Amino acid sequence: MFKPSRRHLLLGSLAGATSTLLNPWTGAPGAFAQAGSKGRRFIFLYLPGGWDQLLFLDPREFEFAAADEGAYLTEVERTGIDTAYRFGGYDYATVNDYGQGLHRPSASVDEGFCFGPAAVRYRDGSPMHDVNLVSLVDRGIPMSIIRGINMGTLGHEPGYLYFLTGEPAGGGVARGTSMPIRLASQLLGEEASPTLVPTVALSVGSFTGSADGRLAALKATSIDDLQRILARDEALLEPDEVEEALAAYAERPLTEAAERYDGEGLLSAMTSASMGARDMLANDLAHTFTFLDGTDDVSAALRLRYDIDDTSKSSGRRSAAAHAAFAALAVKTGFAQFVSAALPAGGDTHGAGNRVHAEGLHGAIDAIARLVDDLATSPADPALGGNWLEHTTICVFSEFARTPRFNATGGRDHHFTNSCLLIGAGLRPGSVVGASTETGGMAPQPYDFVQRVVLPEGVSPSSPAHRAITPADVGATLLASAGLDYGEYRDGQPLWQAILTDG
Amino acid sequence: MKPVAAIAGLGLILGLVAPACTGRIGGDGDDLAAGTGLGPADPDPASRRPRAARRLSAPQLQAALVAATGFDYRGTARVVDPASPQGSEVVDDAKLLEVYGGSLGNPDYNYTTQHDLSPSVTFSKLTGDAVRYSCGLAADAEVLQPEEGRPGHLLLEADRDDRWPEGASAVRANIVVLALRWWGHEQEPDAPDTDALVDVFRVAQGAAVDANDAGGGSASDDPEHHQVAAAWRAVCIAMLQDPRFLTY
Numbered sequence: 042m043f044k045p046s047r048r049h050l051l052l053g054s055l056a057g058a059t060s061t062l063l064n065p066w067t068g069a070p071g072a073f074a075q076a077g078s079k080g081r082r083f084i085f086l087y088l089p090g091g092w093d094q095l096l097f098l099d100p101r102e103f104e105f106a107a108a109d110e111g112a113y114l115t116e117v118e119r120t121g122i123d124t125a126y127r128f129g130g131y132d133y134a135t136v137n138d139y140g141q142g143l144h145r146p147s148a149s150v151d152e153g154f155c156f157g158p159a160a161v162r163y164r165d166g167s168p169m170h171d172v173n174l175v176s177l178v179d180r181g182i183p184m185s186i187i188r189g190i191n192m193g194t195l196g197h198e199p200g201y202l203y204f205l206t207g208e209p210a211g212g213g214v215a216r217g218t219s220m221p222i223r224l225a226s227q228l229l230g231e232e233a234s235p236t237l238v239p240t241v242a243l244s245v246g247s248f249t250g251s252a253d254g255r256l257a258a259l260k261a262t263s264i265d266d267l268q269r270i271l272a273r274d275e276a277l278l279e280p281d282e283v284e285e286a287l288a289a290y291a292e293r294p295l296t297e298a299a300e301r302y303d304g305e306g307l308l309s310a311m312t313s314a315s316m317g318a319r320d321m322l323a324n325d326l327a328h329t330f331t332f333l334d335g336t337d338d339v340s341a342a343l344r345l346r347y348d349i350d351d352t353s354k355s356s357g358r359r360s361a362a363a364h365a366a367f368a369a370l371a372v373k374t375g376f377a378q379f380v381s382a383a384l385p386a387g388g389d390t391h392g393a394g395n396r397v398h399a400e401g402l403h404g405a406i407d408a409i410a411r412l413v414d415d416l417a418t419s420p421a422d423p424a425l426g427g428n429w430l431e432h433t434t435i436c437v438f439s440e441f442a443r444t445p446r447f448n449a450t451g452g453r454d455h456h457f458t459n460s461c462l463l464i465g466a467g468l469r470p471g472s473v474v475g476a477s478t479e480t481g482g483m484a485p486q487p488y489d490f491v492q493r494v495v496l497p498e499g500v501s502p503s504s505p506a507h508r509a510i511t512p513a514d515v516g517a518t519l520l521a522s523a524g525l526d527y528g529e530y531r532d533g534q535p536l537w538q539a540i541l542t543d544g
Numbered sequence: 545m546k547p548v549a550a551i552a553g554l555g556l557i558l559g560l561v562a563p564a565c566t567g568r569i570g571g572d573g574d575d576l577a578a579g580t581g582l583g584p585a586d587p588d589p590a591s592r593r594p595r596a597a598r599r600l601s602a603p604q605l606q607a608a609l610v611a612a613t614g615f616d617y618r619g620t621a622r623v624v625d626p627a628s629p630q631g632s633e634v635v636d637d638a639k640l641l642e643v644y645g646g647s648l649g650n651p652d653y654n655y656t657t658q659h660d661l662s663p664s665v666t667f668s669k670l671t672g673d674a675v676r677y678s679c680g681l682a683a684d685a686e687v688l689q690p691e692e693g694r695p696g697h698l699l700l701e702a703d704r705d706d707r708w709p710e711g712a713s714a715v716r717a718n719i720v721v722l723a724l725r726w727w728g729h730e731q732e733p734d735a736p737d738t739d740a741l742v743d744v745f746r747v748a749q750g751a752a753v754d755a756n757d758a759g760g761g762s763a764s765d766d767p768e769h770h771q772v773a774a775a776w777r778a779v780c781i782a783m784l785q786d787p788r789f790l791t792y
Contacts, residue, residue, distance in 0.1 A: 089655050090655070197654075197655045197656075198655060198656050198657060198658070201655055201656070213656070213657050213658040214658055238665070244646075246656070246660060247662075247664075248662060249662055249663075249664075254663060257662065257663060257664045257665060258664065258665075259664070259665045259666055260647055260649075260660075260664050260665075260666045261647045261666060262644075262646030262647045263646075263647075265621075265622055266644055266646070266647040267647075269621075269644065269670075269673075270644075270647065270665075270666050270669050270670060273669075273672070273673060274619075274673070277673055277676040277677060277680075279676075279748070279751075279777075279778060279781075280751040280752075280754075280755065282747055282750070282751050283744075283747055283748045283751050283774075283778050285747075286743060286744045286747040286748065286778070287744065287778065287781060287782055287785075289743075290740050290741070290743070290744055290782045291782070291785060291786075293740060296735075296736050296737050298729060298731065298735075298737060299737075299787070299788060302597060302788065302791075303597065304595050304596045304597060305596040305597070307596070307597045307598070307599065307663060307787070307791060308597060308787040308788070308791065310662075310663040311599070311663040311668065311787040311790065311791070312787065313663070314663045314664055314665050314667065314668040315668045315672075315785070317665040317668070318665045318668040318669040318672065321665060321669070322669070353630055354630045354631050354632075355624060355630065355631035355632045356631060358632075389654075389655075440655070
């Protein structure tokens with residue numbers, strides 16, 4: 042007789058309380074094509090520190106064809122790429138934990154669609170987790186890998202700001218507007234957001250630029266900070282009529298004296314933000330994100346679902362798992378339409394081999410898989426229909442990648458050829474766009490934006506349409522996936538092969 | 545450096561500096577540009593584009609709040625503590641603008657080095673908390689403390705006995721001097737900005753009277769001064785949340 046375990050009870054309570062269905066997702070990929078763009082949600086997941094693309098989105102397989110280490114080293118010299126998945130001096134038994142080869146879905150996908158070793162962790166020869174990126178692709182969940190992105194920088198801050206905005210940063214200063222704000226600006230127009238706040242950014246920057254101040258992100262560096270932001274201590278509240286008088290004062294039009302001081306609209310933007318804060322407090326959101334400490338079954342089930350470790354420690358409270366659970370809750374509870382979150386992935390490590398990067402990356406990748414599974418098995422708002430993932434596009438990125446060869450201390454340094462992963466609504470399932478070179482140490486391979494193919498290696502660009510993919514192209518692709526005007530990216534073109542819409 | 549080059553360099557420096565050393569830094573009718581030879585002067589100061597304002601960073605806000613009210617924003621919070629086995633500890637008397645500095649835009653000096661000074665809902669909400677906390681303590685200290693204990697941050701032109709409407713002129717005069725002190729802004733006692741703050745004063749004093757009449761007053765032994773404290777607390781909150789205090 043089946044006896045429910047504590048795990049079953051907790052997951053069951055989560056299903057009841059949040060209307061989450063726990064049966065495997067069975068929706069047809071076609072459902073994603075019908076997702077209306079007006080209600081589209083976007084999640085941006087930033088893995089800080091620069092990720093190793095050989096371990097995740099841009100792996101190589103020549104190592105597995107090599108008969109022995111000598112043959113492998115010959116290939117390393119030919120390609121300028123030292124994967125060290127199983128040969129080489131810097132592999133500390135990574136192969137035992139991350140499998141014997143690259144991870145390919147069984148589903149029909151573009152040639153070359155596969156993940157590197159860090160995507161799936163093994164124990165005793167079997168995947169540790171049933172839910173992983175490969176199994177999700179096999180369940181029909183759309184994913185698109187974009188490779189060969191030229192970051193044009195090896196600095197953390199400029200690379201991070203470039204991907205956030207789609208425009209090259211001026212040193213450490215962002216130019217332009219964050220992608221979520223651009224999307225919000227076009228999707229919402231003059232209308233109010235269908236969610237309680239339009240944009241939220243957890244431990245990620247957000248730049249409003251010249252966009253409407255009401256779209257400015259609610260920013261916090263941790264879930265603890267966010268809880269403090271969402272509620273006001275009763276001791277700090279004034280009587281109702283005084284609160285109204287304070288609000289009337291704060292929201293009155295600028296007087297002539299103040300206007301003269303408002304050269305670039307900062308004071309007006311601050312007034313908008315003040316109104317946004319007042320609206321937010323009126324919604325009594327204090328209990329939305331209490332899952333780290335909550336003793337209720339819903340919180341416990343969420344911690345279990347995301348495998349959130351010891352929350353008495355900072356590392357647990359700020360883990361990739363906790364931040365992924367936050368992102369899912371933000372969408373499922375109708376808190377925000379545009380969600381950004383950092384998923385700690387081991388950080389900026391220069392002095393260790395594959396294992397350190399693989400373990401850091403895998404923690405974040407596992408959290409992403411759980412987030413995708415959560416959204417794909419949770420019924421969306423009835424007005425939208427289907428499940429939440431059918432209405433959500435996820436963009437996973439980092440500021441740059443790691444070098445294809447090891448440095449003198451056995452680690453990998455910063456490398457400008459990057460990749461990103463798109464998941465969910467509006468995407469063509471199993472698509473791969475762009476490439477890094479097979480030889481010459483993973484340089485960005487020029488892409489033909491007219492023919493929509495990667496230029497063969499050794500063929501020189503002969504037209505302005507032949508160039509490396511950049512973060513601006515990723516931004517334009519996201520706008521185009523929702524049927525929006527991508528022309529505001531002066532240097533960006535959509536990668537049509539990654540999305541369902543066609544231009 | 546050769547003597548000729550040194551003399552030429554000194555001449556160039558003097559040439560650039562001398563016209564600026566007039567003791568004047570602009571103002572109505574000032575013809576600064578004409579004096580420097582840098583281009584034609586703008587004859588109409590009103591047509592000049594206002595300069596770009598800049599939002600206070602979290603450390604600047606903290607310092608400004610202490611200078612304005614005499615009180616830091618403190619409370620219970622989980623504080624990062626590398627010496628702790630947990631990596632953080634819950635502290636009762638934490639400086640909250642430091643605790644939430646990251647959310648207010650402080651760089652982490654790991655992946656970012658620039659302050660994020662954009663206006664945001666987060667900045668507005670946390671600033672509101674900080675201002676309410678510090679203004680509450682400042683108003684109580686100014687109005688309810690014995691005279692020798694009053695720090696003199698809030699009541700500069702008014703007395704703790706000045707209530708609305710009897711003390712109207714003192715209330716207006718105090719608002720005018722606070723505007724100068726906190727915003728660097730000269731305004732008249734009957735300016736629209738003064739009127740708007742007088743409204744806040746009146747509503748807050750009235751609410752405290754109502755609360756006292758209903759038996760909910762916080763100090764039945766000295767209700768009038770508690771009403772004055774509530775009124776100045778509200779004015780302080782309004783003025784310190786004004787973008788003119790939060791920018792420079």
